[in-house]
Amino acid sequence: MDERNTIVINGNEFTFNSGETILDVAKRNHIDIPTLCHLKGATPTGECRICVVEVEGARTLLAACATPAAKNMIVRTESPEVIAARRLVLELMLSSGNHNCAVRGSDDKDWTRFQMDVNQYDSSDKICPVWGDCRLQDLAYRYQISGERFPRTDVPYPMETVNPFIVRDFSRCIRCGRCVQACNDIQVNNAISFGYRGAVTKIIAAGDRPLKDSDCVFCGECVQVCPVGALVEKDVRYDVRPWETEKVRTTCSYCGVGCQMNLHVKDNQVRKVTGVEEVGPNFGSLCVKGRFGFDFISSPERLATPLIKENGKFREASWDEALNFAAKKFGEIKDKYGSDSFGLLTSARITNEENYIAQKFARAVMKTNNVDHCARL
Numbered sequence: 001m002d003e004r005n006t007i008v009i010n011g012n013e014f015t016f017n018s019g020e021t022i023l024d025v026a027k028r029n030h031i032d033i034p035t036l037c038h039l040k041g042a043t044p045t046g047e048c049r050i051c052v053v054e055v056e057g058a059r060t061l062l063a064a065c066a067t068p069a070a071k072n073m074i075v076r077t078e079s080p081e082v083i084a085a086r087r088l089v090l091e092l093m094l095s096s097g098n099h100n101c102a103v104r105g106s107d108d109k110d111w112t113r114f115q116m117d118v119n120q121y122d123s124s125d126k127i128c129p130v131w132g133d134c135r136l137q138d139l140a141y142r143y144q145i146s147g148e149r150f151p152r153t154d155v156p157y158p159m160e161t162v163n164p165f166i167v168r169d170f171s172r173c174i175r176c177g178r179c180v181q182a183c184n185d186i187q188v189n190n191a192i193s194f195g196y197r198g199a200v201t202k203i204i205a206a207g208d209r210p211l212k213d214s215d216c217v218f219c220g221e222c223v224q225v226c227p228v229g230a231l232v233e234k235d236v237r238y239d240v241r242p243w244e245t246e247k248v249r250t251t252c253s254y255c256g257v258g259c260q261m262n263l264h265v266k267d268n269q270v271r272k273v274t275g276v277e278e279v280g281p282n283f284g285s286l287c288v289k290g291r292f293g294f295d296f297i298s299s300p301e302r303l304a305t306p307l308i309k310e311n312g313k314f315r316e317a318s319w320d321e322a323l324n325f326a327a328k329k330f331g332e333i334k335d336k337y338g339s340d341s342f343g344l345l346t347s348a349r350i351t352n353e354e355n356y357i358a359q360k361f362a363r364a365v366m367k368t369n370n371v372d373h374c375a376r377l
Contacts, residue, residue: 004071005017005018005069005071006071006072007022007025007069007070007071007072007073007074007075008072008073008074008075009022009025009026009029009031009075009076009077010031010075010076010077010078012029014028014029016069019068020068020069021044021064021065021066021067021068021069022053022055022062022064022065022067022068022069022073022075023035023038023044023051023064023065024069025069026064026077031077032077033051033053033064033077034050034051034086034139034142035048035050035051035064035065036048036050036135036136036139036174036176036178036227037050037065037176037177037178038051038065039178039181039182039185039186039225041185041186041283042181042182042185042186043181043185044063044065044066045065045066045177045181046063046065046066046067047175047176047177048089048174048176049063049085049089050086050089050090050139051063051064051065052064052082052085052086053067053075053076053077053082054075054076054077054079054081054082055067055073055074055075056073056074056075056076057074061081061082061085064077083143086139086143087143087145090136090139090140090143090145091145091146091147091149091150092150093136093147093174094136094140094145094146094147095147095148095149095150095151095152095153096147096152096153096155096174097153097154097155097170097171097172097173098117098118098121098122098128098155098169098171098172099128099136099147099172099228100114100115100118100127100128101127101128101131101134101136101137101140110148114152115127121159121171122159122238124238126238128172128229129169129229129232129237129238130228130229130232131241132241132242132243133241133242134227134228134229135227135228136174136227136228153199154171155170155171155173156200157170157171157202158170159171160210160211161234162210162212163210163211163212163216163218163234164212164218164234165218165220165233165234165235165288165292166211166218166220166222166223166231166232166233166234167231167232167233167234167237168203168211168230168231169229169230169231169232170202170203170230172228172229172230173202173203173228173230174227174228174230175194175201175203176227177194178222178225178226178227179192179203179221179222179225179226179230179231180192180193180194180203181225182221182222182224182225183221183222186221186285187219187221187285189215189216189217189219190215191205191206191211191214191215191216191217192204192205192214192216192222195208217287217288218288218291218292219285219286219287219288219291220233220286220288220291220292221284221285221286223291224274224275224284233272233292235271235272236271236272239271240264240266240271240272242264244266245264245265245266245271245272246264246265246266247262247263247264247265248262248263248265249261249262249263249276250262250263252286252290253349253350253351254287254289254290254293254349255348255349256348256352256375257281257282258281259275259281259282259285259286259287259290260275260276260279260280260281260282261273261274261275261276261286261290261291262274262275262276263294269297269298270294270297270298273286273290273291273292273294274286274291275290275291305317306318306319306321306322307322308321308322308325330342330366334366334367339366339367339368340368340370342362342366342368342370343368343370343371343372344358344359344361344362344366344368344370344371344372345372345373345374346358346359346371346372346373346374347373347374348373348374348375355373358371359371
């Protein structure tokens with residue numbers, strides 16, 4: 001670190017490394033500069049204008065996420081001009097579309113009518129699906145603003161619900177671009193981008209087709225990074241709130257990468273899955289199976305007790321009886337046909353330790369080297 005590279009933020013002097021932005025230096029020193037569009041690992045765009053700061057000598061307010069720190073720069077992150085600019089941007093966002101996040105205005109009659117319109121649009125009598133888990137709502141409360149200052153602007157695009165995993169609600173999209181960056185820069189799927197221009201700008205797949213007809217692989221990265229209610233898991237929308245679930249960290253078992261995930265559990269059932277951010281190897285990213293392939297856990301078709309087949313029909317049995325029965329049959333077959341009449345197939349969906357035990361059983365107990373693994377295929 002070059003000790004001569006210093007920057008002053010809110011009256012305090014800090015050192016910085018070459019290539020760092022104002023936002024990087026602030027974060028490292030526990031100075032909160034709010035953001036909506038910034039996404040770690042992606043190229044900063046300054047699209048949302050929420051992270052603007054006042055830099056002495058600059059003609060305008062600058063986006064902290066996209067402005068490189070410079071030697072002897074003097075920065076103010078909460079000056080009256082900065083706060084006024086952030087409030088204006090937030091008011092414009094809240095006035096566009098269906099942001100019914102209970103940031104009340106002064107006219108209760110208009111507010112009630114607005115809520116009823118949104119309820120009809122959502123086909124739900126509940127408030128916003130991400131109420132209590134929305135970055136836009138957090139900032140609206142922080143800066144004490146609502147969307148009543150400007151006339152409400154309707155969004156011309158209907159909600160997209162035809163794909164099996166994700167609801168795309170364009171009426172709540174703030175066009176921050178985080179989903180586009182997550183898709184293109186983080187996952188490198190290049191399935192979505194900005195389409196059209198001006199007031200009718202929209203996040204689109206190629207040809208403005210529904211996601212199910214596009215190049216989307218439904219990794220759900222866009223859902224995880226969306227700061228508002230524009231992208232929500234289809235099965236959990238309006239079904240569960242964050243504070244109703246317990247977050248349990250575990251390792252994905254679908255392959256050997258070892259992705260870290262959080263299971264969001266309510267009433268002893270997994271309701272949604274998110275990637276664990278800031279932790280390798282996946283740093284929050286998941287594939288379609290890891291993020292959405294969990295319904296089998298609570299499936300009513302899962303066996304809850306061992307079964308033994310007798311006279312063409314299954315009957316329930318205890319674990320001891322089932323294991324003794326299997327061991328007896330294995331012994332009889334081995335004595336009659338020999339060890340090489342057995343073959344063992346192991347799985348990429350179990351741990352290395354479990355695969356080791358399985359092959360050890362085949363070689364040491366059944367005396368066969370007929371061992372194979374599904375990953376070889």
